[in-house]
Amino acid sequence: MKISKKKSWKLMRNLIYSLPAIIYLTIFFYIPLVTMIMYSFWHGEPLYRVVRVFTLENYVRFFTEELSQNVFISTNIISIVTFLIILLVAYPIAYFLARMTSGDTGLKIILLILIPLEMNYLIRIFAWRNILGENGLINSFLITLGLIDQPITFFFHSIYAVIIVVLHNALPYAVVPLYITIRSIPENLYLAAMDLGSNKLSVFFRVTLPLSMPGIAIAFLFIYIPLMGEFAIPALVGGKTYMLGNMIVRQYLTVGNWPYASAATISLVSITLIVMYVIFKLLGVRRLYE
Amino acid sequence: MWWNIGSKVKGVSRLALVIVLVIILIGAGLAAYSFMSLPAQTPTTSKVTTLGKLTAFVWEDFTVPEVFNPLTEKYPTLTIENSIFTSQPEMLAKLMGGFKADVVSPCIDFLPRLIEQDMLQPIDPSRLSNWNKLFKSLRDYPEIWRDGKLYMVPTAFGLQAGVTYRKDKIPLIDKWIDIFNPAYKNRVLILNDARIGIVIAAWALNYEDPWNLGSQDLQRIKEFYKEHRDVILKFYESDIEARELLASGDAWIIAGSGPAHSYWLKSEGIEAEFTLPEGKGIGWLCGLSILKTSQNFDGAYLYIDYFISEEPQYYYAYEWLYGPTNEQAFKKLPPEKIAESGIVGPEKLSEVLPLIDPPNLDEWLQVWEEIIAG
Numbered sequence: 324m325k326i327s328k329k330k331s332w333k334l335m336r337n338l339i340y341s342l343p344a345i346i347y348l349t350i351f352f353y354i355p356l357v358t359m360i361m362y363s364f365w366h367g368e369p370l371y372r373v374v375r376v377f378t379l380e381n382y383v384r385f386f387t388e389e390l391s392q393n394v395f396i397s398t399n400i401i402s403i404v405t406f407l408i409i410l411l412v413a414y415p416i417a418y419f420l421a422r423m424t425s426g427d428t429g430l431k432i433i434l435l436i437l438i439p440l441e442m443n444y445l446i447r448i449f450a451w452r453n454i455l456g457e458n459g460l461i462n463s464f465l466i467t468l469g470l471i472d473q474p475i476t477f478f479f480h481s482i483y484a485v486i487i488v489v490l491h492n493a494l495p496y497a498v499v500p501l502y503i504t505i506r507s508i509p510e511n512l513y514l515a516a517m518d519l520g521s522n523k524l525s526v527f528f529r530v531t532l533p534l535s536m537p538g539i540a541i542a543f544l545f546i547y548i549p550l551m552g553e554f555a556i557p558a559l560v561g562g563k564t565y566m567l568g569n570m571i572v573r574q575y576l577t578v579g580n581w582p583y584a585s586a587a588t589i590s591l592v593s594i595t596l597i598v599m600y601v602i603f604k605l606l607g608v609r610r611l612y613e
Numbered sequence: 614m615w616w617n618i619g620s621k622v623k624g625v626s627r628l629a630l631v632i633v634l635v636i637i638l639i640g641a642g643l644a645a646y647s648f649m650s651l652p653a654q655t656p657t658t659s660k661v662t663t664l665g666k667l668t669a670f671v672w673e674d675f676t677v678p679e680v681f682n683p684l685t686e687k688y689p690t691l692t693i694e695n696s697i698f699t700s701q702p703e704m705l706a707k708l709m710g711g712f713k714a715d716v717v718s719p720c721i722d723f724l725p726r727l728i729e730q731d732m733l734q735p736i737d738p739s740r741l742s743n744w745n746k747l748f749k750s751l752r753d754y755p756e757i758w759r760d761g762k763l764y765m766v767p768t769a770f771g772l773q774a775g776v777t778y779r780k781d782k783i784p785l786i787d788k789w790i791d792i793f794n795p796a797y798k799n800r801v802l803i804l805n806d807a808r809i810g811i812v813i814a815a816w817a818l819n820y821e822d823p824w825n826l827g828s829q830d831l832q833r834i835k836e837f838y839k840e841h842r843d844v845i846l847k848f849y850e851s852d853i854e855a856r857e858l859l860a861s862g863d864a865w866i867i868a869g870s871g872p873a874h875s876y877w878l879k880s881e882g883i884e885a886e887f888t889l890p891e892g893k894g895i896g897w898l899c900g901l902s903i904l905k906t907s908q909n910f911d912g913a914y915l916y917i918d919y920f921i922s923e924e925p926q927y928y929y930a931y932e933w934l935y936g937p938t939n940e941q942a943f944k945k946l947p948p949e950k951i952a953e954s955g956i957v958g959p960e961k962l963s964e965v966l967p968l969i970d971p972p973n974l975d976e977w978l979q980v981w982e983e984i985i986a987g
Contacts, residue, residue, distance in 0.1 A: 343635060369978050370726065371706050390983050457863045476799060479863060480846050562799075562847045565986045578978050579702050 359585045367582030381586030391570065391587065398567040401482065402550040405489050406543055409497050412490065413542065417501030418531070433502060436495045444492070448559045451488045455479040455560065480562030488556050489546075496545035504538030505531065540606035548595045567591060663690035667912035670696045670704065670714035670904070674769075674933070680925045687919065691912050708732055708904075715907040716916055720899040721756045722808075722968045724765050727902065734903040735762035740914045743921045747938045748959045754898065756967065765900040766917050768926075769935035770962060772955070774809045774895035777867040777874040779859060780884040789816040789890045792866050793841040802855050804869025805848035807981035808968065809895060813868055814838060816893050824971045831980045838984045848985050859885060871897075872955025873934045879953075887955050889965070896962040900938075930956060 363381055366374040385391050416436075420429035439447065454460045455478055462474040478484055508531065516526045554568030571591070574584035602608070669675060676695045685693065696714060698704040701723040708717070709730065719727055727733050738744040744752070747767065757765040776786055782800075786792060792801055792813075803810055814834040815823035826834070838845075846864050849855045856874050858864040860883055867874060870887070878885035901917045903910065919925065926942035929935040934954045937943045946956065971977055 339632065339635075343638070369975050370702070371709050390986055394986055456861055458861055476863075480799070558850075563842070563845060563985070563987060570982070570986070573982065576700070577702055578982070579706060 360589055362582050363585035363589050365582045367580045369578045369580050371579040371581065373582060381583045382590065384583060385587050385590050394565060394567055394570050397565075398551060401485065401564075401566065402547050405486050405493075405550060406546045408486060409490050409493055409546055410539065410542065413494055413497035413501055414535075416494075417498050417505055417538070420498075421502050421505035429502065429506070433499060436498055439491075440495055445555065445559075447492060448488055448556055451484070451491070451560055452479075455484050455487065480560065482561065482564050484560040484562070485556050485564050488560050489550060489553070492556075493546045493549075497542035500541035500545070501535060501538040504535045504541075508534045536606040537608045540602045540608045543602055544599055547598070551591060551595055664688055664692075664912050664915070665909045666692045666694060667716070667909050667916055668694045668696060668714040669716050669718075669916060670698065670708070670712065671716070671718040671901075672899075673697050673699070674929070675718060675920065679932070680920075680928055683924065684916070684919050688915055691915060693912075693916070713906040714904055715909050715913045717902050717904055718768070718899060719765060719902055720897055720968070721754075721765075722897075722970060724756065724902070725759075725970070728759050728764055732905055733764050734905050734907060734910075735764060736766060736903055736917070737914075738763055738766075741766065741918045741921065743918050743923075743939065746923070746941055747921060748940050748943075750959045750963070751898070751938050754962075756898075756969075757900065765902045766921060767898055767900040767938040768920050769900075769929060770896065770898040770938065770959060771871050771873075771934075771936045772889065772894050772957060772961065772965060773871045773897050773968070774804070774812060774869050774966075775871065775887055775889045777859065777870045777872075777878070777885055777887050779862070779865045780886045782862070782865040786866070786888055786890055789813060789893065790818075791890065792868050793817060793844055795841075795844060797844045797865060799843070799846045800865040801844045802846055802849045802858060802864045802867045802869075804867075805850045805985060806869065807974075807977045808971065809869045810848070810981055810984065811977055812895065812966070816891070823966065824969060826971065826973075826977075828973075828976065831976060835980050835984055839987075842987060859883070871934075872957075876934060876954045892964070894965040895968050896965045897968050898962065 362373070364377050364379070366376055366378050366380065420432055424432070452459075456462070457474045457476055457479060459479070461478075462471075465471045466474065478487065512530050512534070513526055516530050521529060552568045552571070553566060554572045557564040557566045557569055567587070571584050571587050574580050574587065578584075675681070676697065681693075681695075685691070696712070698707065701720060704717065704719065705723060705726060708714075708727070717727070717733075738752075744766070751767045751770070754767065757763060757767060776789075776792060778786055778792075783797065803813065811826070811831070811834055812823040814837050815826060815830070818833065818837060820826065820830065846858070849858075849867070849869075852870070852874070855864070855867045855870065856877060859867055859874065860878060860881060872887040875885040875887035901920060903913045903917070907913050921939055923939055923942045923945070926937040926939035927945055930937040930942055930946055931950065934956055936956055936959065937946070938959070943958065950956070
């Protein structure tokens with residue numbers, strides 16, 4: 324009896340503690356989400372014409388139409404390639420900070436890496452326009468050095484510009500989880516591997532890399548999920564690059580077919596949730612909490 | 614002592630703290646909300662009793678201090694609340710969502726949608742002292758009337774869907790097909806608008822009546838864009854961005870623009886030129902309408918009458934290069950300003966295509982999306 328009273332008191336206390344979060348999420352997340360789900364099952368036409376009858380046509384269209392399939396595939400390719408490039412840059416940084424610095428030096432450098440995130444997201448994108456443009460910083464610099472005669476144009480208003488800007492924006496989101504996981508690998512595992520005859524390369528591939536997989540998984544989620552819905556970067560520096568986020572924004576704001584836009588959004592959320600689940604399962608993210 | 618409670622029953626103490634914090638937060642939120650909800654406690658309280666409050670759901674143009682402040686000075690007892698939209702689809706969506714206002718500023722292409730949704734109140738032109746000062750051709754413009762009733766008072770007009778190009782980078786552009794020259798690889802900006810984008814390609818392909826394109830024609834236009842995709846730098850949405858790209862030299866051609874770009878670029882020392890290849894372009898006409906949800910018709914008429922009066926019309930023409938609908942304002946413009954800026958008289962509107970919806974708009978939107986997605 325005593326225990327049960329204590330338990331119910333604890334439950335009550337937890338409920339009160341979580342009340343602000345519940346209220347916040349209900350108003351700003353669950354209600355909009357439920358509204359969007361409802362819209363996705365209604366019949367819609369351009370210019371905000373909505374007929375409130377149940378239909379699956381929006382989902383059928385999203386998954387079967389050539390246009391959305393192509394955009395979905397190209398967005399996935401861009402997101403995965405971008406993630407791999409970020410990983411190639413972030414991993415050595417995280418490895419260096421976790422394994423080759425002493426004391427809290429690594430942490431201090433991590434803080435320095437995080438500082439650019441304090442700057443407004445759009446301002447960061449606009450800054451890149453001035454760096455990558457035909458008369459931008461990079462071209463001016465290369466011309467001044469005499470390395471090129473004509474400005475390089477391929478990395479402005481192109482897919483390359485999208486990758487460069489995402490790399491800059493997302494790098495901290497990859498470095499931090501990788502740093503944490505690499506740092507948490509016990510030192511004696513390295514020593515044991517060395518004792519058993521492994522060289523440094525072998526230690527990396529057989530100890531460090533497998534044990535840093537949860538960090539890679541977290542980095543993947545931090546980068547892949549936002550990129551799947553990204554629309555500002557392609558719109559501002561991507562030229563003709565057209566990603567899923569751009570398609571959804573266009574359906575909401577220009578075409579005005581909210582049911583289809585909602586179905587595309589819900590489909591995107593569902594797909595990313597499935598990807599998240601698979602990644603968590605495959606790469607052993609759970610280990611981070613144990 | 615009360616502070617000892619914490620050490621004795623730690624959980625309760627924390628709980629009490631959290632409850633107090635939550636109460637404070639909710640209290641602060643409610644206080645802030647009620648503060649924001651309070652009617653403005655300003656000297657305007659007494660003004661409300663005379664001309665009342667007017668909600669104007671308009672483009673940002675109508676709120677610039679140079680024009681808006683003289684209006685509030687002229688009618689000090691009229692309290693105007695501006696709500697701004699940045700695109701006509703946004704305007705329509707908000708109105709369909711139940712937004713209530715007194716006046717709205719549509720353009721000729723969206724006006725039929727508002728009329729068909731039964732959102733607009735017919736306007737009595739005899740209540741506008743400046744109505745007869747508008748160009749006759751604009752007063753009689755067919756699209757602003759429906760069943761003998763006036764639904765929009767024209768406030769500005771001009772040309773769009775022309776070409777602005779860098780004279781120092783490329784030779785004269787005579788024909789619409791010229792902008793798709795492979796030599797201009799990644800140098801062309803096309804307006805990201807289904808109607809204008811498709812009409813531009815239709816002109817390049819020598820279609821006589823671009824507003825009447827069937828499925829096969831649209832597929833041909835899609836193929837045309839596919840073949841010439843390399844010349845396009847991007848499908849632009851912001852005029853400022855397009856101008857910036859032309860100024861920086863990243864782009865050489867803006868297709869879908871009005872004459873204002875070249876005027877502003879020239880004033881910055883950039884060799885830009887505006888042209889309507891083959892004399893083909895699209896005209897726009899925007900104005901003010903009264904919504905059925907209006908609670909202040911007197912205020913709405915005063916508001917509209919002010920914006921078609923000479924002073925604001927002259928300001929928009931001189932500073933923003935809009936075609937003035939008020940004839941006196943047009944006549945007052947210095948001839949050199951008209952020559953430099955590309956401001957045209959209303960007779961030009963009859964020489965170009967009006968911006969309207971094609972009968973198969975849904976198909977146009979779908980094809981355009983396929984074009985921009987590549």
